[in-house]
Amino acid sequence: MVTRELLRELEGRGVRLMVEGDRLVARGPAGAITPDLSEEIKRQKAVLLRELQRAGRPSIHSLPEPLARLVHAAAGDHLNRPGFLPAGIVPNLGAYVLASAALYAVGTDSDRHLLDLWAAHKAWAN
Structure with a gap:
């Protein structure tokens, strides 16, 4: 799954990824992150961290x-x-x-x- 697709999938499930220090933190409804999505987030962690740091503050x-x-x-x-x-x-x-x-x-x-x-x-x- 491409990073943008992963972010859209998570957003559609009400999950928001954030950067806290050097950690990637996910917040959203209980059960929104499936085991497959969790593995994909781990696999793309470095790219997601860069993307989210670049994106800056929410809008x-x-x-x-x-x-x-x-x-x-x-x-x-x-x-x-x-x-x-x-x-x-x-x-x-x-x-x-x-x-x-x-x-x-x-x-x-x-x-x-x-x-x-x-x-x-x-x-x-x-």
Whole structure:
């Protein structure tokens, strides 16, 4: 699997790879990384580290496709309703999504806001 394809596959599963020092760290939903994907990540670790170090900080353009659709729906005012999230009810799901996406894009606690966006995506899908 080519590195770009691997990154797209992981993003589609909600997995985000990050560089912490000289370590490659994966964060995402439980069970999203299969044993085959884990082996592929190990095999391409050096290339992935270089790619991620070059990519720099997260941006709204680096969101996985399902989350990008969520943000576009919020920007189009299609989520102007309460959202039932694991952390509690938000009165306006769209405003919550836009705030989380903005904080993710500027690099403020990006991991947490990415998880917030996945939770909002789940609430949107229900």
